Amino acid sequence: MAPEIETMPIWVDFAGGLQTLFSNKPNHMISLPIFNPSDFSPANVGFLISHLVKNHLKHPQTEFFVQEDGHLTPGILVLINDVDWELEGEEEYELKPGDNVIFVSTMHGG
Amino acid sequence: MQLNSTEDSRPNGVAIATNGEHNGFSRRLTDEEFDRYSRQMIVPGMGREAQLRLINSKVLIIGGGGLGCPAAQYVAGAGVGTIGIIDGDVVEPSNLHRQVGHATSRIGMKKVDSLITHLRDLNPLPTYTPYTYPISPENAADIISQYDLVLDCTDNPATRYLISDVCVLLCKPLVSAASIQKSGQLIVLNCPPTPQGKVDKKYPPCYRCCFRKPPPANTQLSCGEAGIMGPVVGLMGVAQAGEAIKILASALHLPSSIPSNPEDDPHNLIQPTLLIYSYDLTAAPGPFTFRALKMAPRKKNCFACGENSPQTLTLEGVKSGNPNYIQFCGIQTPKIVLPEQDRITASAYHAARQNGQLQNHILLDTREKEHFSFGSIDGAVNVPFGKLLMKAATIKRHGGDAEEILPVEISEDQKDVPPIFVVCRRGLDSQEAVEKLKELGVDRGGKRKIVDIIGGMKAWKEEVDPSFPFI
Incomplete structure (x- = not known):
């Protein structure tokens, strides 16, 4: 039997319409492996995005969330604990148990 | 009773002299103004100087729709002296559930004329300037240059980038909001207004600093396609007016309000904050959420306001089609056409x-x-x-x-x-x-x-x- 993968809780929120891609639920508690199994590096936001796509993105129109290269679609803001991820190192930010990551799609209507 | 102050003390404690350049700051309020604005003037932090700043201010509202209507109502009600409104559309029945500055009796009228009709009835004192055509790269600078502060109440990314770029170039603060379905967002940009290329301090971001690239065209939704709840967009428009009034009343729209060394007085720099409001109708209806998200300051590499931006973005360039906003925001990709x-x-x-x-x-x-x-x-x-x-x-x-x-x-x-x-x-x-x-x-x-x-x-x-x- 494969050893159980150790996980940590990450609170993920979607807003601005992105929640429709994730079972119409704006708030999720994600059990994220503490290491990226592909290279055993500590789980960062980049790994969280691929984890979300693989395990939680049920909608077929994935282009609303990620591009073909696996990076986030332009126009989506990411906030780590309510702070713009650009202040936190973007995809490289290493997640800690209990972190809150928000994905907000930019709105244009008015 | 002391009416005539030679110093104009701002809430943040910085005093600026009111000389001949600030005409009208030492005058008395008329009886009508006194009556009309009394309830807001007695709010702590307001007072006579703040009210006179509003009366001497010029605000441009770009878009007379779901955001523009409520924003204009409160900007006009507060007594901002000159209010420009720009929009090329006419009032349609499908606008009225949210665009509450229009009326059933004015369906078919230009939105700008309809909204000004409503505003004059609310407050006849301000000067209202109508622009009954859309904002464009050709006319943006000529119009925006005549105002102290801009409200972006438009509905598409290409116009939003254009407005932000011109506001950076002309050193104008910008209050930007947007809304779709059951979500809204609001952010104050370029405030206090900071010249292009200045990045050494924690200067305020522009629209491009926050939203570097627009979403792909096929993922952009309009209110016509996706729908919009009236109170959601209304809240955002009202909040825009609130921010505009706050900025003008405390004179943060003046370029001189940037302290020479902001590090010494961090109080003078506003933490850029993105407000997100949303609620849910489809899942089990839970509570609404308001979130205030801390945004990064001006970006060194920003195309519009960053270090090398004077080489990449100019007023002449914008006017002659560079950058090309339509292309930047993605031409609608022609969908498959079947045989x-x-x-x-x-x-x-x-x-x-x-x-x-x-x-x-x-x-x-x-x-x-x-x-x-x-x-x-x-x-x-x-x-x-x-x-x-x-x-x-x-x-x-x-x-x-x-x-x-x-x-x-x-x-x-x-x-x-x-x-x-x-x-x-x-x-x-x-x-x-x-x-x-x-x-x-x-x-x-x-x-x-x-x-x-x-x-x-x-x-x-x-x-x-x-x-x-x-x-």
Whole structure:
């Protein structure tokens, strides 16, 4: 039997319409492996995005969330604990148990 | 009683001299002004100077719609002295659930004229300047240069980037808001206004600093397509007015309000904050949420305001089409157009039904169930586009009977292979649906015809049934 993968809780929120891609639920508690199994590096936001796509993105129109290269679609803001991820190192930010990551799609209507 | 102050003390403690340049700051309020603005003037932090700053201010509201109407009402009510409104559209019945500055009696009137009619009735004291055409790269700088502060109440990314760029170039603070369905956002940009290229301190961001690239064109939604709840966009518009009044009343719109060394006095720099308001109608209705998100300051590498921006963005450039905003925000990618034999006009489909050529067929309507609930063609079965794609993806991944994609009640008991017609709202999704169904083999190797109804329910209304309730 494969050893159980150790996980940590990450609170993920979607807003601005992105929640429709994730079972119409704006708030999720994600059990994220503490290491990226592909290279055993500590789980960062980049790994969280691929984890979300693989395990939680049920909608077929994935282009609303990620591009073909696996990076986030332009126009989506990411906030780590309510702070713009650009202040936190973007995809490289290493997640800690209990972190809150928000994905907000930019709105244009008015 | 001391009325005549030579010093104008701002709430943040910095005093600026009111000399001849600030005409009207030492005058008395008229009796009418005194009565009208008394309730806001007694609020701590306001007072006579702040009210006079509002009266001497000029605000440009770009867009007279869902954001512009409530924003303009409160900006006018507060007594901002000059209010410009720019919009090229006319009032339509579908605007009125949220664009509360218009009226049923003014349907068909230019929005700008309609809104100003309403505002004059609310407060006749300000000077109202109408611009009854859309803002464009050619006219943006000429108009924006005449104002102290800009409210972006528009509805598309290309215009939002244009407005922000020109505000940076002309050193104007910008209060930007947007809204769609059940969510809204608000952010104050370039405030206090800071010249292009200055990045050494924690200067305020511009729209491009926060939203470097627009979302791909195929993922952008408009209120017309996605819908919008009135109070959501209304809240954002009111909040825009609130920010505008705060900035003007405390003189943060003046370039001189940037302290020479902001590090010494961090109080003078406003933490850039993005407000997100949203609630849910579809899942179990939970509470609403307001979130205030801390945004990064001005970016060194920003195209519009960063270190090298004077080389990349200029007023002359903007006017002559550089950058090209339409291209930057993505020209609507032309969707797949099926070969002619897979398509039929709404009127030809109707005729075929009428003369009995289509006794046995399946009609799939791929609109959302909310749209479908208002009416459909006789015998149509609702399979929302998203659900259809989802089912198609599942079948592709895990296998299964492709025909299960069709609703059970029509996929059973069909020994023959009746043709399938697909209709959507405007004729785009239906083409993609036809392609998907064929890809999955629902056409049984060509034995079954799968046909797109050209132009969707919009065409049906235009060509066949004018009374159809099209949304």
